Amino acid sequence: MIDLRSDTLTQPTPAMREAMAHAQVGDDVYGEDPSVNTLEARVAALLGKPAGLFVPTGVMGNLLAVLAHCRRGDEVIMGDRSHMFLNEGGAPSVLGGTAARTVPTAPTGELLDLAGAIRGENIHFPRTGLICLENTHNYAGGLVLDAAYMAEVAALGLPVHLDGARLFNAAIAAGVPVSTLAKDATSVMVCFSKGLGAPVGSMVVGPAPFILEARHWRKKLGGGMRQAGVLAAAALHALDHHVDRLAEDHAHARQLAVGLAAIPGVRLAQPRVDTNIVIVDVARPAAPVVEALALEGVQVVGVGPTLIRFVTHLGIGAQDVPEALGRVARALR
Numbered sequence: 001m002i003d004l005r006s007d008t009l010t011q012p013t014p015a016m017r018e019a020m021a022h023a024q025v026g027d028d029v030y031g032e033d034p035s036v037n038t039l040e041a042r043v044a045a046l047l048g049k050p051a052g053l054f055v056p057t058g059v060m061g062n063l064l065a066v067l068a069h070c071r072r073g074d075e076v077i078m079g080d081r082s083h084m085f086l087n088e089g090g091a092p093s094v095l096g097g098t099a100a101r102t103v104p105t106a107p108t109g110e111l112l113d114l115a116g117a118i119r120g121e122n123i124h125f126p127r128t129g130l131i132c133l134e135n136t137h138n139y140a141g142g143l144v145l146d147a148a149y150m151a152e153v154a155a156l157g158l159p160v161h162l163d164g165a166r167l168f169n170a171a172i173a174a175g176v177p178v179s180t181l182a183k184d185a186t187s188v189m190v191c192f193s194k195g196l197g198a199p200v201g202s203m204v205v206g207p208a209p210f211i212l213e214a215r216h217w218r219k220k221l222g223g224g225m226r227q228a229g230v231l232a233a234a235a236l237h238a239l240d241h242h243v244d245r246l247a248e249d250h251a252h253a254r255q256l257a258v259g260l261a262a263i264p265g266v267r268l269a270q271p272r273v274d275t276n277i278v279i280v281d282v283a284r285p286a287a288p289v290v291e292a293l294a295l296e297g298v299q300v301v302g303v304g305p306t307l308i309r310f311v312t313h314l315g316i317g318a319q320d321v322p323e324a325l326g327r328v329a330r331a332l333r
């Protein structure tokens with residue numbers, strides 16, 4: 001089976017498991033886990049922010065950002081095709097008493113009509129507490145938002161939270177340090193459990209008072225982990241060994257896109273391929289096509305009535321790309 005459903009499916013490598021086995025650990029709720037402390041300091045510095053907080057998942061990281069930035073009743077502006085709006089269970093509304101104010105998303109991942117969605121000062125109105133961006137943008141096909149766009153959004157004068165589940169992919173694709181793409185966000189969430197190949201773990205970074213507030217909320221949500229250094233060690237290993245290699249995943253995705261677009265009845269559903277995600281339109285119901293592909297030995301996911309997503313990752317080698325293309329062509333014959 002060639003599994004192209006998501007980059008969350010990677011298995012920890014033997015070297016990563018080795019690093020986990022030898023991790024120095026302590027009780028992280030007491031602030032005494034040396035591996036977690038090293039990871040938090042390292043990622044905060046990488047992203048150019050004062051402080052960081054290790055969390056189990058990207059969803060929790062994004063939720064903590066909303067809880068720490070906003071008050072009950074605030075509106076949180078997010079894209080109508082963002083992961084935070086579509087795939088996080090409405091958590092900021094359920095747990096933070098905030099409302100999602102969605103705006104349309106451009107095919108390239110930028111938010112449209114952003115300025116018009118910001119509330120003026122009036123006691124009748126909810127307050128706008130936060131703007132959320134996503135980079136790379138998952139449902140825009142892993143496209144990269146550039147630093148100039150980030151600066152434009154920051155200039156609107158509100159706190160900006162960046163869902164950077166795949167920010168390392170964005171930085172490698174753009175050829176810039178990851179801090180360049182984080183600079184204009186007040187807070188950033190990054191995941192180690194996607195393209196970087198760690199089994200578990202994400203990080204929220206931002207100003208020290210914001211991170212202290214997020215740390216309170218993490219505890220309330222039951223996210224205070226004890227000897228979490230075994231997980232932090234996997235993330236540290238990923239930062240040492242799995243960042244530059246993301247370029248291979250991007251090259252595989254480009255190869256895949258070229259091959260898929262050449263199959264009759266398949267059209268690329270995104271303007272370009274920047275990173276490790278390729279979404280195609282198969283011009284017929286996606287579900288039976290997903291099933292047919294699985295029977296041929298290629299796993300993918302449907303992301304719209306006629307849309308199918310392919311994601312390359314650490315577990316996909318160069319030989320898997322032509323093999324997958326052959327199987328897709330057979331399934332669609």
Ligand SMILES: Cc1ncc(COP(=O)(O)O)c(C=O)c1O
Nearest residue numbers: 057058059060083134138163165
């Ligand atoms: C863009 C984006 N943000 C956030 C998340 C949530 O991460 P997690 O599954 O670790 O909660 C995902 C998960 O795939 C994602 O694609």
